[in-house]
Each structure stands twice: as structure tokens, then as C-alpha cells.
Amino acid sequence: MTMKSEVSxxxxxxxxxxxxxxxxxxxxxxxxxxxxxxxxxxxVKHENHNxxxxxxxRGGLNLISGLSAEEKQRGVITATRGNHGQSVAYASxxxxxCCTIVVPKGNNPEKNQAMRVLGAELIEHGKDxxxxxxxxxxxxxxxxxxxxxxxxxxxxxxxxGTYSLEILEDLPEVDVVIVPIGAGSGTSGAITVFRSLxxxxxxxxxxxxxxxxxxxxxxxxxxxxxxxxxxxADGLATRVPFELPLSIIRxxxxxxxxxxxxxxxxxxxxxxxxxxxxxxxxGAAPMAAALKIRERLAGKNVVVILSGGNIDLETLRxxxxxxxxxxxx
Numbered sequence: 001m002t003m004k005s006e007v008s009x010x011x012x013x014x015x016x017x018x019x020x021x022x023x024x025x026x027x028x029x030x031x032x033x034x035x036x037x038x039x040x041x042x043x044v045k046h047e048n049h050n051x052x053x054x055x056x057x058r059g060g061l062n063l064i065s066g067l068s069a070e071e072k073q074r075g076v077i078t079a080t081r082g083n084h085g086q087s088v089a090y091a092s093x094x095x096x097x098c099c100t101i102v103v104p105k106g107n108n109p110e111k112n113q114a115m116r117v118l119g120a121e122l123i124e125h126g127k128d129x130x131x132x133x134x135x136x137x138x139x140x141x142x143x144x145x146x147x148x149x150x151x152x153x154x155x156x157x158x159x160x161g162t163y164s165l166e167i168l169e170d171l172p173e174v175d176v177v178i179v180p181i182g183a184g185s186g187t188s189g190a191i192t193v194f195r196s197l198x199x200x201x202x203x204x205x206x207x208x209x210x211x212x213x214x215x216x217x218x219x220x221x222x223x224x225x226x227x228x229x230x231x232x233a234d235g236l237a238t239r240v241p242f243e244l245p246l247s248i249i250r251x252x253x254x255x256x257x258x259x260x261x262x263x264x265x266x267x268x269x270x271x272x273x274x275x276x277x278x279x280x281x282x283g284a285a286p287m288a289a290a291l292k293i294r295e296r297l298a299g300k301n302v303v304v305i306l307s308g309g310n311i312d313l314e315t316l317r318x319x320x321x322x323x324x325x326x327x328x329x
Contacts, residue, residue: 233281
């Protein structure tokens with residue numbers, strides 16, 4: 001059995017029973033000003049309202065809850081730029097599991113603090129997420145811990161897929177869903193839900209121009225790594241695509257849009273001004289894509305996924321113009 005065949009709508013329905021023991025559905029809100037700006041009926045799915053400020057917590061809860069007693073005893077280890085790590089740390093605290101997280105040097109300090117406060121052991125290693133991930137694979141073998149891969153985990157995809165069920169229940173007439181792609185779990189969950197329950201919905205992924213590995217892999221129909229992922233949108237900052245989500249995205253997504261750093265920055269500002277919600281770079285990327293392809297969205301019911309709100313203060317200072325350059329990534 002391939003990992004792809006293990007991902008199913010039934011798995012997402014099962015995950016919902018676990019996820020909803022610990023959090024509530026997030027709001028799907030219609031915004032007049034955004035609708036006028038883009039020229040469609042614009043809805044925002046507020047995954048930034050989750051306990052860790054990101055959609056990822058849904059996957060962590062589902063996966064950690066389902067570990068065997070032996071795996072829970074061994075503890076878990078993972079790599080992250082922040083939101084995945086907070087998800088695993090949050091769930092590990094709930095289920096009393098020892099948790100170790102590796103982040104790249106210079107990672108978002110506020111996300112680092114959040115993971116430590118949740119009880120995780122935090123290790124800084126490497127220049128980026130993918131270098132941090134190589135240390136995890138060494139430590140996993142040394143310590144005998146259960147490696148929670150950031151994306152090649154069906155139970156993570158089942159957990160995060162629950163937000164797509166909520167969209168369909170709140171807005172059955174949805175036409176387009178725009179989803180940010182970092183590791184790809186959120187997009188994989190959306191594809192699994194909508195292709196099964198409402199296949200006519202267009203699913204559009206978004207990557208940063210400076211971190212386009214999934215876009216390139218999708219276009220070239222093979223795994224493509226990039227030399228860098230130098231974007232301030234840390235939730236999009238991956239150089240290496242992952243097998244399981246890419247296998248789902250390859251045939252399930254209608255399009256992938258690349259957006260620039262400036263387009264993402266302006267989308268953060270637009271969401272702050274119109275919704276009074278703070279979006280991190282990855283969370284604002286779908287809004288940036290909607291503005292870029294507005295002609296294709298005219299008159300449609302469009303949902304953008306505000307996947308997270310965990311932007312650090314120094315990056316926010318740059319976004320709103322209080323510093324001239326973006327913090328180093």
C-alpha cells in the first residue's frame with residue numbers, strides 16, 4: 001500500500017472526532033472590502049484563530065493521539081520553521097509525550113519561544129529547514145524517538161483536512177479555494193476533501209517565487225529541489241518537495257501561483273487593514289495570489305486560507321515600513 005492510498009476522506013472524518021475534542025471549527029468570514037478589491041465574493045478561512053495560531057495544530061492532534069503506547073513512551077522528534085513544531089509540541093503536551101524539535105539557526109524567535117513554553121526541547125541547527133531536518137534524522141536513530149515527518153504522514157493530512165470539511169459545510173456553493181503550499185499538507189487535505197465531495201471546486205496552490213520547489217516539481221512532473229528558500233514567509237520556506245503531498249498535489253491541484261515578496265507583504269497589509277487580522281507571510285500568500293489572478297476569479301465564491309498569524313515583530317516592522325529591509329531568513 002502506498003502512502004497516497006492511505007489518505008482518504010474517511011480518514012479526515014475520523015480525524016474530526018479527535019480534533020474537535022480539543023478545538024473548535026474556525027470561522028469562515030465574508031468581507032465586503034476584499035470582495036470589492038478583488039472583484040469576487042471573497043471569504044477568509046481564519047486558521048489563525050486556532051490555539052497555536054495556525055492550521056497545523058489539527059494535524060498534530062490527530063497524529064499524536066493515534067501513536068501507540070510504545071511510540072508515546074519513546075517520544076517524538078521533528079524539524080520545523082515553527083507552525084508544525086508548535087502543533088507537535090501542543091499535542092505532545094496534551095498526550096504527555098516527550099517532544100524534541102529542531103529549528104534552523106536564526107529561526108523566528110517568537111515561534112521558538114512558543115515551542116519551549118509548550119514543553120518541547122528546542123535545538124537550533126543548520127541554515128534552513130532542510131538542514132535542520134537532516135539533524136532530526138540523526139537524532140531519531142540515536143535517541144530512538146518517533147520521527148514526525150512534516151508532510152509524509154497520512155494522519156497529519158487527515159487532521160489538517162478537517163478545515164476543508166468546515167469550508168464545504170459553511171459554504172456549499174464555494175467555487176475556488178486558494179491554499180498556501182509549504183510542505184503541502186494543507187493543499188493535500190483540501191484536494192482529498194473537495195475532489196471527493198465537490199470535484200468542481202477549483203483548488204489553487206500558492207508558493208513564494210523564492211521557494212518554488214513544489215511548483216517546479218508540479219510543472220516538470222518530477223522531484224525538483226532548489227538551492228535556497230529565501231522568503232520571509234517562513235511557512236513557505238522549503239527547498240525540497242515531499243513525496244506524499246506531491247503525489248496528491250500532482251494530479252489534484254488546478255494551478256499553482258508564484259507570488260513575490262512584495263506581493264506577500266502587501267497582502268499582509270491588506271488583510272490587516274480590511275479584516276483586522278494579522279497574517280504571517282504564508283497566511284497572506286493566498287490573498288496575494290487572488291489579487292494576481294483577479295480576472296479569473298470574477299463573480300466567483302472564493303475562499304482564501306489564512307493559514308497562520310505567527311509573524312514575528314521584526315518582520316512586522318518591515319511589513320508596515322518601520323524598517324527598510326526584511327529580517328534575514
